[in-house]
Amino acid sequence: MSQKLFVSAQEVAEKAGVSRSAVSRTFTSGASVSPKTRQKVLDAAEALGYHVNHLARGLMRNESGIVCLIVSEISTPYRSALLRALTLQLQNSGKVAMLINTDRSDGSVDLALRQAIRYRADASIILSGLPDKSITDLCLKNGQRLVLINRDDDREGPLKINLDDADAAARIATAFVRAGCRKLAFANSQAGTPSLMAREHGFVAAARALGMDVMVERFGHTGYESGRVVAQQLLTRKERPDAVFCATDLLACGFMDAARHQFSMSIPDQICVAGFDDIEQASWSSYGLTTFAQPVDTIAREAVSWLVAETAEPENHKVRLHADLVWRTSIRGG
Amino acid sequence: MSQKLFVSAQEVAEKAGVSRSAVSRTFTSGASVSPKTRQKVLDAAEALGYHVNHLARGLMRNESGIVCLIVSEISTPYRSALLRALTLQLQNSGKVAMLINTDRSDGSVDLALRQAIRYRADASIILSGLPDKSITDLCLKNGQRLVLINRDDDREGPLKINLDDADAAARIATAFVRAGCRKLAFANSQAGTPSLMAREHGFVAAARALGMDVMVERFGHTGYESGRVVAQQLLTRKERPDAVFCATDLLACGFMDAARHQFSMSIPDQICVAGFDDIEQASWSSYGLTTFAQPVDTIAREAVSWLVAETAEPENHKVRLHADLVWRTSIRGG
DNA sequence: GTCGCTTTTGCAAGCGTGTGCAAATGCTGC
DNA sequence: GCAGCATTTGCACACGCTTGCAAAAGCGAC
Numbered sequence: 001m002s003q004k005l006f007v008s009a010q011e012v013a014e015k016a017g018v019s020r021s022a023v024s025r026t027f028t029s030g031a032s033v034s035p036k037t038r039q040k041v042l043d044a045a046e047a048l049g050y051h052v053n054h055l056a057r058g059l060m061r062n063e064s065g066i067v068c069l070i071v072s073e074i075s076t077p078y079r080s081a082l083l084r085a086l087t088l089q090l091q092n093s094g095k096v097a098m099l100i101n102t103d104r105s106d107g108s109v110d111l112a113l114r115q116a117i118r119y120r121a122d123a124s125i126i127l128s129g130l131p132d133k134s135i136t137d138l139c140l141k142n143g144q145r146l147v148l149i150n151r152d153d154d155r156e157g158p159l160k161i162n163l164d165d166a167d168a169a170a171r172i173a174t175a176f177v178r179a180g181c182r183k184l185a186f187a188n189s190q191a192g193t194p195s196l197m198a199r200e201h202g203f204v205a206a207a208r209a210l211g212m213d214v215m216v217e218r219f220g221h222t223g224y225e226s227g228r229v230v231a232q233q234l235l236t237r238k239e240r241p242d243a244v245f246c247a248t249d250l251l252a253c254g255f256m257d258a259a260r261h262q263f264s265m266s267i268p269d270q271i272c273v274a275g276f277d278d279i280e281q282a283s284w285s286s287y288g289l290t291t292f293a294q295p296v297d298t299i300a301r302e303a304v305s306w307l308v309a310e311t312a313e314p315e316n317h318k319v320r321l322h323a324d325l326v327w328r329t330s331i332r333g334g
Numbered sequence: 335m336s337q338k339l340f341v342s343a344q345e346v347a348e349k350a351g352v353s354r355s356a357v358s359r360t361f362t363s364g365a366s367v368s369p370k371t372r373q374k375v376l377d378a379a380e381a382l383g384y385h386v387n388h389l390a391r392g393l394m395r396n397e398s399g400i401v402c403l404i405v406s407e408i409s410t411p412y413r414s415a416l417l418r419a420l421t422l423q424l425q426n427s428g429k430v431a432m433l434i435n436t437d438r439s440d441g442s443v444d445l446a447l448r449q450a451i452r453y454r455a456d457a458s459i460i461l462s463g464l465p466d467k468s469i470t471d472l473c474l475k476n477g478q479r480l481v482l483i484n485r486d487d488d489r490e491g492p493l494k495i496n497l498d499d500a501d502a503a504a505r506i507a508t509a510f511v512r513a514g515c516r517k518l519a520f521a522n523s524q525a526g527t528p529s530l531m532a533r534e535h536g537f538v539a540a541a542r543a544l545g546m547d548v549m550v551e552r553f554g555h556t557g558y559e560s561g562r563v564v565a566q567q568l569l570t571r572k573e574r575p576d577a578v579f580c581a582t583d584l585l586a587c588g589f590m591d592a593a594r595h596q597f598s599m600s601i602p603d604q605i606c607v608a609g610f611d612d613i614e615q616a617s618w619s620s621y622g623l624t625t626f627a628q629p630v631d632t633i634a635r636e637a638v639s640w641l642v643a644e645t646a647e648p649e650n651h652k653v654r655l656h657a658d659l660v661w662r663t664s665i666r667g668g
Numbered sequence: 669g670t671c672g673c674t675t676t677t678g679c680a681a682g683c684g685t686g687t688g689c690a691a692a693t694g695c696t697g698c
Numbered sequence: 699g700c701a702g703c704a705t706t707t708g709c710a711c712a713c714g715c716t717t718g719c720a721a722a723a724g725c726g727a728c
Binding site for chain 1: 339340383385386387388389390392393396398400403408409410411413414415417418421422425430431432433434435437438448449451452453454472475476558587588591592594595596614615618619620621
């Protein structure tokens with residue numbers, strides 16, 4: 001009964017005593033309407049509670065204004081920080097974010113992208129997983145833009161935003177050595193995503209260049225609990241490391257907690273720790289974790305400014321961003 | 335040039351040698367199509383890469399399948415956990431989440447709701463702020479459903495989901511007393527949202543009933559840093575509290591860190607601490623925070639099941655959920 | 669084959685909007 | 699008042715889909 005439909009441009013036109021095109025033009029920026037009729041339309045619209053139907057507009061313009069964010073592990077500190085930056089940036093540019101959570105089963109990135117297509121999203125930003133080539137091709141062919149964040153992939157078409165993971169790893173290796181550490185370790189998850197592996201390989205290579213080996217230990221997903229497990233594995237070795245680079249801050253937090261509370265070790269006196277992401281908890285005084293900052297605002301800005309750009313993009317566009325080292329108290333010296 | 339439009343039902347129909355209605359019916363559940371033509375359509379659709387245009391479908395059906403999530407402080411642990419639960423639940427029910435971040439200026443909840451209307455969202459879930467009555471009325475009048483989570487409001491129409499904040503506060507007060515604490519304190523932010531105030535008032539009332547006064551201190555937003563500041567304020571008093579209930583876990587974390595590292599206090603020996611939300615960090619061994627768990631999954635289930643329900647909702651629907659006490663090590667005894 | 673019935677199919681109208689085109693209007697200068 | 703021009707306005711079609719309705723097709727029993 002209260003299923004009275006939304007008020008349409010037609011009704012506004014009648015109330016304002018103008019044609020329906022006039023009201024349409026009033027709400028289309030850059031259209032030609034006289035100030036007089038424009039005002040009449042605005043008044044009528046206000047009185048009736050009219051709002052342009054973006055579904056219909058999207059249908060006509062072939063541009064929905066929707067951008068899909070395809071993301072897993074949404075409630076992780078780093079992911080949610082990036083999500084925040086992206087939504088704000090999108091809203092700034094007059095777009096609206098459609099959020100698709102791929103935490104369920106796998107292959108769900110493809111499912112998510114399919115959903116994006118159904119809603120004729122203007123673009124999709126992928127923060128997790130990597131979709132099939134067949135479906136990205138479909139997106140691209142239909143003029144949908146694609147952004148891959150921290151998914152080091154080499155296909156043509158999408159914008160790829162990455163960090164200088166390997167370089168950061170090298171920097172932290174020298175920092176460890178400068179702090180007098182000689183027995184280096186790397187703590188990773190088993191996820192094996194390109195950026196995690198880049199950090200690992202970069203660290204191992206840099207250490208080798210400095211004449212040292214690295215104990216590498218991997219476990220589970222990229223979370224706090226995994227950090228604890230890896231600590232268990234590393235700190236029960238007959239030769240304990242005196243410095244450990246954790247692939248993410250969450251791993252580092254878990255590692256630090258286990259090292260302190262379970263192995264009664266003192267950080268940074270007995271062991272130096274570094275992380276990656278600069279999540280909020282890294283700055284909490286229980287951790288004081290030295291880490292690399294993901295430039296989330298820059299990432300968001302780059303992604304959004306590219307996908308709203310008028311010009312057809314250069315075919316194989318890559319952006320490589322720098323991760324700043326945030327020095328705190330989990331490494332000696334400084 | 336590559337602006338080749340998406341493939342339409344028309345093209346699929348031609349390729350399959352059937353009418354446009356046939357392909358439409360193939361993708362409409364519960365429509366009458368013979369298995370033979372259905373298969374022909376599916377084959378043709380697959381070959382052409384056809385996907386139903388949900389913009390057009392939404393236009394016709396007057397049901398977009400979109401649900402708006404209106405939320406601020408997205409990257410906060412509790413909020414992002416709730417966000418995660420909501421998106422999963424929505425996807426489960428065949429809906430898709432449109433995420434609107436209201437972190438910017440104020441009045442932006444109204445802006446967000448306006449956006450929801452433009453996209454003809456079937457429903458909106460509001461996790462922050464409280465919209466004007468005028469605009470909620472507009473939503474309701476147009477058949478859009480509204481869910482308010484933890485925003486204790488008394489208007490007609492929306493579903494309101496709340497926790498038993500005051501009751502939880504009372505429970506923690508007795509727990510403190512049972513642990514031998516006599517000088518109680520409450521740490522709050524200045525946000526003054528209904529649920530925060532309910533916790534504060536509930537705690538003060540319960541303490542009074544037990545014959546005790548409560549030192550109340552409020553500062554800034556609901557975050558870690560505010561917790562530190564409140565600790566500063568409470569622990570420099572000439573009479574220090576021996577138990578503090580923090581309105582949120584983030585406040586509690588900040589409080590604990592300041593108490594330990596700045597005031598060298600031992601928890602729970604010298605001071606007992608409790609929080610609210612049960613964010614992930616509460617379980618980290620640096621904190622071991624005794625706290626109340628927000629039943630995020632239940633909240634999400636209640637919200638989504640209500641808004642996808644067929645039946646016209648009862649006019650003034652409220653759901654009051656229970657917050658379980660998660661006992662850890664920040665309170666003596668147990 | 670024919671009748672009565674159910675299932676399937678195509679037609680066409682309609683959802684609310686944007687926009688090219690031609691007609692109408694307003695304005696300027698004589 | 700009129701020609702000449704720029705601006706505004708309305709008409710009508712298009713966008714891709716759903717769905718009521720009537721015609722067509724299938725089917726079982728005689």
